[in-house]
Amino acid sequence: MKTYFKLVILFLAMTLTSCDDVINVDVQTAPSRLVIEASIDWEKGTTGSDQTIKLSKSTPYFDTNTNTAVTNASVRVVNDNDGTEFIFTHQNNGAYTNTGFIPVIGQSYTLEVIHEGETYTANETLTPVVDITEVNQSKEEEDEDLLEVNIIFTDPEAEENYYLLKIQRQGDLLPELIDFDDEFINGNRIPMWYEKEDDEDTDEVNESFQPGDVVDISFFGISEAYSNYMQILIEQSEGAGLFSSTPVPLKGNCINTTTPDNYAFGYFRLTQVVKTSYTFQ
Known part of the structure; x- marks a missing residue:
């Protein structure tokens, strides 16, 4: 009985140690795209003048490159009513800032990003929030x-x-x-x-x-359009369930007017926000 037991263990060990072949799996890759993080948020109780827009490039899932900042773009936001132009200046880290932005509730604004000879635009309206x-x-x-x-x-x-x-x-x-x-x-x-x-x-x-x-x-x-965008984003970020639809690339409202197929990721939103904190007792 002891001999049989030892033979079984030996057979299992040989089986497990022999299964060490490397399997190469071809992983689909997508083209690198511009990522536009353009959240113009006006916190109640402030002037809302300091705003930041971040630009980066998407990378493959297994890519270890962490330096994806876009440093050579032109970024501006225009008030569609009176044409006031707000230039966002690059800070050498992918962030573009403006310290003189004027937020107006209910006003429509247009974002323009020019990068590598292509122009991306988006339009949104500044949405209020209750206290x-x-x-x-x-x-x-x-x-x-x-x-x-x-x-x-x-x-x-x-x-x-x-x-x-x-x-x-x-x-x-x-x-x-x-x-x-x-x-x-x-x-x-x-x-x-x-x-x-x-x-x-x-x-x-x-x-x-x-x-x-x-x-x-x-x-x-937030606007209805941004709400629809967030619903899909939140659903995909929580993982696919049994009856969930297959995740697809989530397009925002930033349109490439030069080469439409080379769309950007991200969203241009304008919101009013109330911030507070709470300490549990």
């Missing part, structure tokens, strides 16, 4: 050990509104993004609840909110 009236905490009804943060605001009744809520616990790597509209909540006082649950699939502990945690909250008013 957050209260931030507090509560405990989840089915699990009193789970803390949740509550963000309360009142939705305007006379208009369609689209919102983006960004919640990030200080110390966390990534924020949580929540996109929603007022189709079923129009004109009401709206409480938004958010909690973090422990992830059983990871070794990390205290994923849920704990007393002393500080949460940064940003509440944006």
Whole structure:
């Protein structure tokens, strides 16, 4: 019996150690594209004059090159009503800044980026946002050990509104993004609840909110077009489920007017935002 057992072990060892052939898999690659991060966000209580637009190039998934900044572009934003031009100056790191931007609620603006002989344009309207009236905490009804943060605001009744809520616990790597509209909540006082649950699939502990945690909250008013874009982006970033559609390249509103097929990634948005923070008790 012992001899048989040893023979089985020896056979398994030979089988496992012999399976060491290298398999080369051809991974599809896509052409490098311009990535435009043009978020003009006017925080309430500020002038909104300091704005930054970031340009980079996309890279293959397994590429280890981290220096993707675009340093040789021309960037400007124009007020479509009076033609006021805001030139964004390169800072030698892919960031282009302007310290004299004038935000106007309801005003349409056009972005123009010229890079490597090609012109990219996008158009958006600066969307307002209502104030957050209260931030507090509560405990989840089915699990009193789970803390949740509550963000309360009142939705305007006379208009369609689209919102983006960004919640990030200080110390966390990534924020949580929540996109929603007022189709079923129009004109009401709206409480938004958010909690973090422990992830059983990871070794990390205290994923849920704990007393002393500080949460940064940003509440944006966004356009319907940007809301549609964010819905797809959030769905794809959360991973494909059983009935999810196959992820596809997500196109924003930045159009290449020189070579349309060489489109850019990213989005040009103009939003008003309310920022606050909350410390759990």
